[in-house]
Amino acid sequence: MHSLTHFMETISQDTPLLLQDRKVTIHKTSMVFPSKQTEKKSLFLSNIDKVLNFDVKTVHFFEANQDFPPQIVTEKLKKALEDVLVDYEFLAGRIEMNYETNRLEIDCNAEGVGFVVASSEYKLNQLGNLAYPNQAFEQFVHKTNDFLKIGDIPLCVVQLTSFKCGGFSIGITTSHATFDGLSFKTFLDNLASLAANKPLSVIPCHDRQLLAARSPPCVNFPHPEMINLDDLPSGIEHGIFEASLDKHDFKVFQLTSKNINNLKEKAKVINNTAHVTGFNVITTHLWRCKALSRPYDPNRSSTILYAVDIRSKLNPPLLKSYTGNAVLTAYASTKCEELKEGEFSRLVEMVAEGSRRMSDEYARSIIDWGELYNGLPNGEVLVSSWWRLGFEDVLYPWGKPKYCCPVVYQRKNIILLFPPYRSCEDGDVELNIRVALPPKEMEKFQSLFYSFLI
Template sequence: MAITLIGSCMVRPNEATWCGRLPLSEWDQIGTITHVPTIYFYHKPTTLHTSTIVNTLKDSLSRVLVPFYPLAGRLHWINNGRLQLECNAMGAQFIEAESSSTLEEVGDLSLSSEYLYHLSPNVDYTLPIHELPLFIVQFTTFKCGGFGLSLAISHAIADGQSALHFINEWSRFARGEALEMVPFLDRKVLRAGEPPLAPLPAGHGRSEFENPPLLLGQSTNMEQRKKKTTVEFFKLSKQQVDGLRNLANLSWGKPSNGRGYTRYETVAGHVWRSACKAREHKNDQPTCLGVCVDSRCRMKPPLPKGYFGNATLDVVATSLSGDLVSRPLGYASSRIREAIEKVTDEYIKSEIEFLKNQQDLSRFQDLHAMRSDKGPFYGNPNMGVVSWLTLPVNGLDFGWGKEVQMYPGTHEFDGDSVLLPGLDSDGSVVLAICLQVDHMDAFRKHFYQEESC
């Protein structure tokens, strides 16, 4: 796909905003701290010129950056792998580009990782972090008149729920509507910038922050990190999802709390099992699945409505590959349920305390995009399955209608996957997954081979 860059500018808040340094919470500073892109595709509006669309996007962005002024700032390293946010109204970057392709050539769930790469902003992580905008937009017009809108937000500033809060408020401004929910910007509710309450006892550790298992017989994950990967999209209809849920609930006794397994617990368990089969693990191969849990309503009291920042934490479900493969789907779902149910108010506060006692946070940061080999690796024999199933990712209308397709951006690392709701809100689920090239064909076979698929 040939992409020509037309221009780039900084869009700053159109009113004066507060300036100064803000501490970040521990959740902001671990896991992924690079940009997370999403891409929306639109047909050409019949009554609007492209220049009008671009001007509308820029103008509304300058206005929404007033209440969401942290996104117009810049990050700074301070010490020991820790970050601070400088609110300085430097602005968000708006890139304009043109493609020689047509929107029809994008197809339905057929974009390769190469296409996604060219349609997403290219963030140069060799630059000092304080030079990188926290929000970057790439507006790409196709020769048919349609266009793509790629939105990349620094994960150090916002998790998925906060990012979509901002994006949806931006679309409201573009439509001429008022702010619906004021963002809550005080991260001190998660004790941002505060010292630990007490030193940790000697030898105290947290299994959630340990390095994931390695392949049996290997002493490092370097060989697996170097393997060539590819990205594919898989769709499950509502009927297929319901079939998997029935299979999970009937195959492994009564789920804890008497609740049936959720869509996430079921489909994520299915992905985990299918990956173990495709990778042809030995029966005694330890494997883990990274699960992202929203803490907003699990804390006592719950976080304020509109909390803007990272309020999700990662937990891990563990098993032996042989158990996952030989036992029914409900077993995998039960392992995921067990991991999620650990996330209580007490657990969340203890995790924060653990991180506050760390001398250096860099070992908990996913720095793959910065071409670093540090941080956790959830590739073979492990997986990460992030759920966007309950997030308002679809129906983004800036005033010229809803998107015709939405994709998560580039996912370049083995084991990285996202579950998305179907575009038509029909109960279907889309899996975007990155695996080693050598494993993808086998994964496809096993993913659709399950009895209910």
């Protein structure tokens, strides 16, 4: 017991004292429009896009750069947004329902994206550990709902907040229907290139018909990872993306390279080593902790979901520059008894099998399923990895971000993987894991997290 306590102390991250008020003042809100006239048209949204019709909020922090004070950055950023909206014209549009097709689509009407200029009374180094989930980061992003006029919901709002030290943050709110993680990274690369008066780094591919359902739809596989909402009784909680109003504890768990390598060694007992990736062993570890943090029932079945990029899985493959959502949820499922007592290597194999299952035919089957049913991904927990998306590698004229993170949200069934906040104190940390759970479940999750690592 003593060794476990010592182990937890060496790699756990204590809850820091969080500044609740960032003392942010909004100076100006406006709309940004494409710098050239764009074609008025409707953009088809795939069945994957329409499921992800909710906002994603990220904050990108930058240290002071004497050549680029916040005022100059504000001007350059606004001009780059105007220019990028020529090539990403859908981002200046609005989501609407096409009642003839009964589908959501984007009306590319050039109504613009929101732009907010703000300042904080703090210095950047007074904000504390940027990797720790802090509800107060909400003050660095702006809501899209009723942005400047009631009923108007832009697909993107950008807020630049300057700090007393000359550093600043860029908070971006986008509808997930517009981008997945990979295409958002490409968008940021292009925004950064235009801000530096360079051409686009990647020519985006906007043809979302590439992920349209087949006609007629052909569902060739069972899809337990999806649930038809029309089959559920009213009042039943559903949807992995549903935000809870219950009070949750937030915690960041950290894994070092040594922790991850130890998990890989455990998994190699019966596995082909090609399947023993860092992502697979981490996902399996989190699956066990999440499922067993609830009251134990050996016969209860637990399903884990995790996003798989299908660009390379399709035949022919999608271009890497595809701008829509090209991710589907793979799954693994077993009883809690096996999660508690079974071989870790066997559980890792189940997770690996979920990714291998995602062939062209399987992906098309899920998309066709979405054409036939009103459904959402269905599981006990979704592991969403921002670990290697590379937002922190985007090179703007004023430098790379010091750190990028999402704004905390109350979703107890989604676990987020993030790169570490690089500082001298946590140089050996490889991964930050953000978890939000009710207090009793968090206590159990934390105990399992460390005991399963030994």
